[in-house]
Amino acid sequence: MRKFASWAKRGLFVLSPLPLVFAMAASAVGPTDNMPPTLRAAMQRDLGLTSAQLSQYLKIERLSELQSKQLATAQGRKFAGSWIERQADGTFKLVVATTSSFPQKGPADIEFRTARHTFADLAASKAQLDTMVERGGKVPNGVYSWYVDLPSNTLVVGIGKGKQNAGIDFVANSGANADYVRFVEEEEQASKRAALKGGHGYLRNPGDGYLYACSIGFNALKGSTPVYVTAGHCGDAGESVYLEGSAGTGPQWTLGPQVGAFSGSSFPGSGQSGPDYAYVTISGANTQVASVYGWTTADVVVKGSTAGGVGTAICRSGRTSGWKCGTIDQVDVSVNYSTGETITHVNRTTACSEGGDSGGSFITGPGQAQGVLSGGSGSCKGKLPNNRTRSYFQPVNPILTAYGLTLKTG
Numbered sequence: 525m526r527k528f529a530s531w532a533k534r535g536l537f538v539l540s541p542l543p544l545v546f547a548m549a550a551s552a553v554g555p556t557d558n559m560p561p562t563l564r565a566a567m568q569r570d571l572g573l574t575s576a577q578l579s580q581y582l583k584i585e586r587l588s589e590l591q592s593k594q595l596a597t598a599q600g601r602k603f604a605g606s607w608i609e610r611q612a613d614g615t616f617k618l619v620v621a622t623t624s625s626f627p628q629k630g631p632a633d634i635e636f637r638t639a640r641h642t643f644a645d646l647a648a649s650k651a652q653l654d655t656m657v658e659r660g661g662k663v664p665n666g667v668y669s670w671y672v673d674l675p676s677n678t679l680v681v682g683i684g685k686g687k688q689n690a691g692i693d694f695v696a697n698s699g700a701n702a703d704y705v706r707f708v709e710e711e712e713q714a715s716k717r718a719a720l721k722g723g724h725g726y727l728r729n730p731g732d733g734y735l736y737a738c739s740i741g742f743n744a745l746k747g748s749t750p751v752y753v754t755a756g757h758c759g760d761a762g763e764s765v766y767l768e769g770s771a772g773t774g775p776q777w778t779l780g781p782q783v784g785a786f787s788g789s790s791f792p793g794s795g796q797s798g799p800d801y802a803y804v805t806i807s808g809a810n811t812q813v814a815s816v817y818g819w820t821t822a823d824v825v826v827k828g829s830t831a832g833g834v835g836t837a838i839c840r841s842g843r844t845s846g847w848k849c850g851t852i853d854q855v856d857v858s859v860n861y862s863t864g865e866t867i868t869h870v871n872r873t874t875a876c877s878e879g880g881d882s883g884g885s886f887i888t889g890p891g892q893a894q895g896v897l898s899g900g901s902g903s904c905k906g907k908l909p910n911n912r913t914r915s916y917f918q919p920v921n922p923i924l925t926a927y928g929l930t931l932k933t934g
Contacts, residue, residue, distance in 0.1 A: 559889045560822035567837055567889060570849035570875070570908055577614050581837060582889065584608055584616040587633055592833060595620050595634075604639035605674035608835025608851075616835070621677060639677040641704055646672045647856075649679050649700040654858055654868055656698040657797040663860045664690040668713050671857035671872070674834050678706040680854075685709055711912050712901040713862045716757050717877050720783060720806065721823065722816035722885030722893075723841025724772025726765045727779055728758065735777055737768065739842040739884030741896035742826060742920060743812040743932040750806040750932075751784075753923045754883030755898055756791035757800055757865075765804055768843055773817070776843070776880075783810050788927050794864030800898040801923040802883075814934030816885040816893075819846035825934040827891035829920050838873060838888050840897060840915065842881025845904040850875030850915070852894075859899065859916050867898055870916040876904035877915040886917045893931060895919040 559567075559582075568578055588608055596603045604621035611617060621639040622628065628636040653670050657663060666687025673680045679700065683691040691707050720740060728736040738758035744751050759765065767780035789802035806812065815823040819841065832838065832852055839849040854872040861867065873886065877900040886894040895917035902913035924931055 560824075562818065562821035563824060563839070563889060566818075566821045566839060566847055567849045570839075571837060571851065572909060574614070577616075581608075581616045584618055584633060585832075585836060585888070585890075588618050588833060588836075589830060591618070591634075599624065601642060601644065603643055604641065604677060605643045605672070605834075607674050607833055609635075609675070610835075619675075621674065641677050643672065643674075645701070646677070646679050646704055649704050650856070650858075652698045652700040653681075653694070654797075657858065657866050658868070660796075661697065662795065663866050664694050666690040667694050667860055668710050669857055669859040669872075671854045673706070673854065676706065679704040680706050680708050682708050682710045684713065710901070714859050714899045714901045714914065714916060715862045716865075716899045717755075717842075717879055717882035717897055717915075720752060720767075720772065720810055721813050722752075722826070722887070723819070723843070723847070724817055725768035725774065725776070725843025725880070726772060726783065727768050727777070728763055728765055729779065730763060735779065737777070737843060737880040738882045739844075739880065739897070740772065741883050741885050742816075742893050743814060744803070744924065744929040745932060746787075746803070746805070746927065746929050750810070750812050751787065751803045751929060752806065752812075753801065753803050753896055753920065753927075753929065755800050755896055755918065756789045756802040757898075758802060758883045759786045759789060759804075761786050761789050772843070774843070783807060790926070792865045792867070797858070797866035797868055799869065799918060799922070799926075800867045801896065801918045801926065803923070803927050803929060812932055814932045816841045816887050821847050824887050824889070825891050826887065826893050826931065827933055829893040829924070829931050831919060831921060832888055832892065832894060836888060836894075838875065838886050838894055840873070840875045840877060840881070840884060840886050840917075842877060842884030842897060844878040844880035845876065848875050848877070848904060848908075850909065850913075853914075857916065861899055867916065867918070869922065870898055870918050871895065873915050873917065874909055874913060875915050876900070876902060876908060876913040878904055893920045896923070
């Protein structure tokens with residue numbers, strides 16, 4: 525996606541660091557660089573990192589995991605968000621934004637910046653857009669997405685080329701504070717990625733003469749019953765699913781053994797809004813493995829589901845394009861798909877995806893499950909990374925909560 529001129533003077537002060545002493549034990553961050561070599565290679569390839577840069581990134585990721593909540597609490601009502609940011613020299617820092625005028629300073633790995641708007645205020649305006657849609661309000665043609673962009677300290681409304689008036693009307697009808705809004709032209713509208721380890725391919729055969737392909741997200745348990753989570757648009761409750769090939773790794777469009785059926789599925793109709801998630805109850809003697817399939821790289825063991833923030837490096841596994849990596853660049857996005865459905869509370873990443881990857885796993889290098897692929901724009905063709913490729917995932921923890929599931933970990 526490419527950023528263009530913003531609407532009027534919506535903006536924000538250029539965020540700048542503030543000098544002040546801030547005590548923090550960054551030394552508490554321990555070594556985390558224990559990734560399998562093939563996974564390191566995939567992240568270096570797709571994120572454009574050297575081995576040393578990736579090692580330094582992992583240190584900052586761990587720092588963010590340990591300190592972000594405490595930093596937010598310390599700022600209180602003045603907190604304006606935190607994210608991992610790559611510097612001009614290729615290194616990474618944890619950035620904390622605040623509306624406080626009191627100068628602050630942290631250790632070398634943490635940078636404080638001043639912002640105009642608090643995160644709470646921006647999130648409240650974003651929620652007004654969500655509420656309007658959730659109550660049946662129509663998303664205008666040409667409005668593609670909306671989210672709080674932490675680095676720019678704005679509420680971004682993604683629009684098609686020449687659709688600024690549609691965006692203005694959308695914001696005005698919601699009652700959201702227009703002073704927070706910045707319009708960004710997006711090159712392509714997202715669409716659904718519809719096509720036992722996470723990332724394995726499966727097929728749905730509804731009997732209409734067609735097969736429909738998707739990918740497994742994460743294995744879980746409902747009580748003691750084995751299940752897996754995936755995207756809601758991949759199937760309706762009661763529909764049977766089959767592995768693609770004998771083991772979920774192809775050949776593509778080859779109907780393999782039946783492995784279960786959808787037990788719960790949620791996906792909004794055209795013109796409506798809601799989540800995109802589902803779970804499949806696994807049948808027979810099929811077994812579960814607490815890992816995500818790495819295709820041409822090493823499998824990654826699922827160790828938990830701690831949610832990553834903006835700047836977190838992640839990899840995605842799916843039956844069409846395999847193993848692809850990127851970073852989380854926005855959280856809590858509402859995206860309006862080209863087929864008319866609005867999916868709420870998803871995260872956006874720079875990882876590429878293709879049709880049939882839907883439902884597949886997003887996971888961090890240290891093994892923290894992030895979510896399942898819902899849709900995206902761009903493709904995995906051509907040179908990566910690029911500014912067109914975006915994929916949206918439904919965070920895994922809300923799926924587990926919605927269906928009363930427990931993530932299978934190893």
